[in-house]
């Protein structure tokens with residue numbers, strides 16, 4: 033199928049988390065013909081979350097998937113078209129109109145918005161997937177408040193793990209950092225803050241092998257990397273902070289930084305004219321639903337202006 037046979041949209045949004053869906057709401061309300069390539073698992077990280085207490089407008093909290101369904105419904109109401117497919121590697125550097133073949137169908141866009149997010153790295157151990165959202169978390173900012181006066185574990189030895197532990201210590205009775213090595217990777221200043229905090233202890237050379245609990249996390253199994261001694265630690269929460277992977281692999285030619293996050297130029301544009309970016313795929317710092325939504329709004333306004341200037 034070639035570009036001339038493809039249905040033409042003003043904007044093709046790739047990704048359907050808060051960034052993509054917020055952009056879709058703004059763009060469709062501006063009467064721009066908008067397609068969202070939502071992915072086979074649409075909705076992003078919030079689909080893996082249970083209660084969200086810090087998204088403004090929901091004083092009683094809202095379940096992550098319910099929030100995403102509401103955002104999608106709002107985008108559909110204004111005319112956004114959804115394709116629940118994954119895109120194959122696509123060269124978007126050839127310029128406008130950008131043609132993408134997805135699910136056997138060719139579509140074309142005058143502009144592209146990349147909003148594919150970043151996935152938290154997982155341990156891949158028994159109990160992790162089953163208890164995600166039920167004591168297993170990848171975001172202390174999101175979930176620490178659920179662990180007031182509880183003992184929690186943090187997995188990892190980088191700056192993220194230190195930051196998560198320090199934040200959690202404001203709520204929890206105790207935080208145990210489990211680190212697989214014997215020399216933390218985190219910056220010296222973060223290590224010092226952790227070591228000074230009476231509520232945080234570090235277990236070195238420790239691998240977590242299983243997370244156990246009926247309804248929620250009750251305990252974890254660990255093994256000492258050198259002695260191979262195994263033990264169990266009763267905890268109510270496990271915060272996994274072993275890094276994130278921005279989802280950029282399918283966009284060869286788009287400039288990324290040394291950590292793989294898309295480099296934005298002048299707010300939400302990229303190195304390719306007509307290709308914009310929003311959300312966690314370019315933001316390693318905040319990684320919140322509300323900030324992703326904010327970036328989605330910014331990108332939509334930039335795209336509107338870009339298209340208006342070219343009419």
Ligand code: NDP
Nearest residue numbers: 155187188189190191192193195212213217273274275276
């Ligand atoms: P990092 O890659 O720096 O650290 C990941 C940590 O997780 C490492 O200690 C690593 O162990 C451990 N790890 C990785 N995979 C596994 C696994 N399968 N099982 C157990 N442990 C594992 O990621 P971060 O997210 O911490 O940081 C990313 C970047 O962001 C860094 O440059 C960091 O400096 C920066 N950052 C800065 C902050 C700040 O300054 N306030 C806050 C947060 C992040 P090992 O050490 O053995 O490889």
